[in-house]
Amino acid sequence: MTAEPVQSTEIGADLRHVRSWVFDLDDTLYPPERQILKRVSERIGHFMVRTTGLPLDEARVLQKRYLMDHGAALGGLMKDYTIDPEEFLADVHDVPLDDLHADEGLRAGLERLQGPRYVFTNGSTRHGERVLEQLGISDLFDGLFAVEHARLVPKPHPDTFALMLGQFGLDPATAAFFEDTARNLEHAKELGMTTILVGPHAFDAEATFVDHRAAALGPFLATAILPGDPT
Incomplete structure (x- = not known):
């Protein structure tokens, strides 16, 4: 049987x-x-070792707890320790991006979209700019909302979504949000946004707040039915 x-x-x-x-x-x-996020995570771990004085294995456990409790390690560090957020963001995002390359399929898919395109990230502004430049698609985006714009409060906090929607002047009912982390889509769906879970495990998720799933973004955008397409 096949x-x-x-x-x-x-x-x-x-x-x-x-x-x-x-x-x-x-x-x-x-x-x-x-593996870009893996590199960032490793730098966060070492930053936490220097900040907390914990050995690396214990710092890693705390890092994971902060991620679950605060959405990112930064929130926990700011609550429990005295740190410079700007120093943290610059340090942990100082990773090589050599493994990122322009993807013609992704670019073609993004170019199909009618209307403004935005990036909504828990990373820093500079990290977002570097990644878009490395992927060769920075010219296709109309705005970048990074954690600095969120007053250092990451997704999925409702206030962060409100700030993002306000900054870009978006109507949630006519906005689509593409994310690789399912829990970050839940509030988006509550607001009325169309939610698309992206990544190799997208089809494993059973969350009812996920409207669409795509293991790869380029092929999904290439075949999506868009405004103006014939019915």
Whole structure:
């Protein structure tokens, strides 16, 4: 008996109502196997060792707890220790991006989208700019909302979504949000945004607040039904 092929992306998602497009950055606009977030996470661990005085294994445990409790390690560090947030953001995002390359399929998919495109990231502004430049798609985006714009409060905090929507003047009912972390889509769905879970495990998620799933962003955008497309 021949095994059924693994579904790699959703084909023909109906996005004709969407007028603005919001994308997470890391592991969404590029595949997770590029290991950029792993490098950032390693630098966070070493920053925590220097800040807390804990050995690396214990600092890693605390790092994971901060991620679950605060959405990012920065929030926990600011609550429990005296740190310079700007120094933290500059330090942990100082990673090589050599493994990121321009993807013609991704660019073509993004170019299909009618309406403004934005990046909504828990990373720093400079990190977002570097990644977009390295991917060769910075010219396709109309704005970048980073953790500095969120007053250092990361997704999925509701206040951060409110600040992002306000900064870009978006109507959630006509906005789509692409994310690789499922929990970051829950409040987006509550607000009325169309939610798309991106990544190799997108089809494993059973969350009802996920509208569409795509293992790879380029093929999903290439086949989506967009405003103006024939019915």
